[in-house]
Amino acid sequence: MQKKERFTRFIEYFTQHYPEPKTELNFGNPYELLVAVILSAQCTDKRINQISPALFARFPEPESLAAASADEVFTYIRSVSYPNNKAKHLVGMANTLMNQFGGEIPATVEELQTLPGVGRKTAHVILSVVYNEPTMAVDTHVFRVSHRLGLAPLTATTPLAVEKALMAHIPKQYVPKAHHWLILHGRYVCLARSPKCDVCALTEFCKYYEKIKPGFVGMS
DNA sequence: ATCCCGAGGG
DNA sequence: CCCTCTGGAT
Structure with missing residues (x-):
């Protein structure tokens, strides 16, 4: 199958079955989303959502987070991956927001990536x-x-090479949705270790399934 | 043992 | 390119 048709089928399927995908991270404003995405590195969204209410209550905006110590932030995020690094990143991020961007979340990749803990992936999510x-x-x-x-x-x-490959074939109006589609599909169907090919609707054009599918139905 | 919406540093 | 940071779920 041609690459163009793969993208067409991918978009058609999810447009029909999941027309309005969105992030599963809980947040109430751009600042909270930025905090949540920084924390989400190598960690499940569910865990972030478990600890974020108390974190957002204690640090409701960049000003309070910037004034906090990394040690105190650590106590709120100790159950996520890399809590020491992320505590430092969050405090540094808030300080940069206050000192360089007037407490507002910048709107360019270049500016976002100057924030501690914010790389290309997090910047693009924002x-x-x-x-x-x-x-x-x-x-x-x-x-x-x-x-x-x-x-x-x-x-x-x-990741950059994959990003370019996707951007070359996904119409701009579908890019934000496609990002969530790929994540949700990966999280609930196309799992890393044991992908659920038996319930996947995309096996017809899946290169992975093409390799692992059984040669005969019913074989052990 | 492997994976989870990675980033920073060497 | 490599390595480290690091906790919880499966």
């Missing part, structure tokens, strides 16, 4: 979710699912 800009944040799910579905070539071995 731009996509907050500003609805056509940026493709490539995380572990997007990376894996894109390869399996044949939306990115196997030669795309870095």
Whole structure:
């Protein structure tokens, strides 16, 4: 199947079955989303949602977070991955927001990436979710699912290469939705360790399934 | 043992 | 390119 048709089928399927996808991270404003996304690195969204209410209550805006100690922030995030690094990142991020951006969340990749703890992936999530800009944040799910579905070539071995492959074929108005589609598909169907190919509707054009599918129905 | 919406540093 | 940070779920 041609690559263009893969993208067409991918978009058609999710447009029909999941027309309004959105992040599963809980947040009430761009600042809270930024905090949640920084925390979400190598951690499940469910865990972030468990600890974020107390964190947001104690640090409701960049000003209070900037004035906090990393040690205190640590006590709120000790159950997420890399709590020491992330506590420092959050305090540094809030300080940069206050000192360089007047406490507002910047709206460009370049400015966002000057914030401690914010790399290309996190910056693109903010731009996509907050500003609805056509940026493709490539995380572990997007990376894996894109390869399996044949939306990115196997030669795309870095997140940036996968990002470019996707951006070259997804119409701009679908990019923010496609980001969530790839994540949700990866999280609930196309799992890293044991993908649920038996309930997947996309096996017809999946390169991964093409390799692992049984040769005969019913064989053990 | 492997994975989860990675980023910073060497 | 590599390595480290690091807790909880499966």
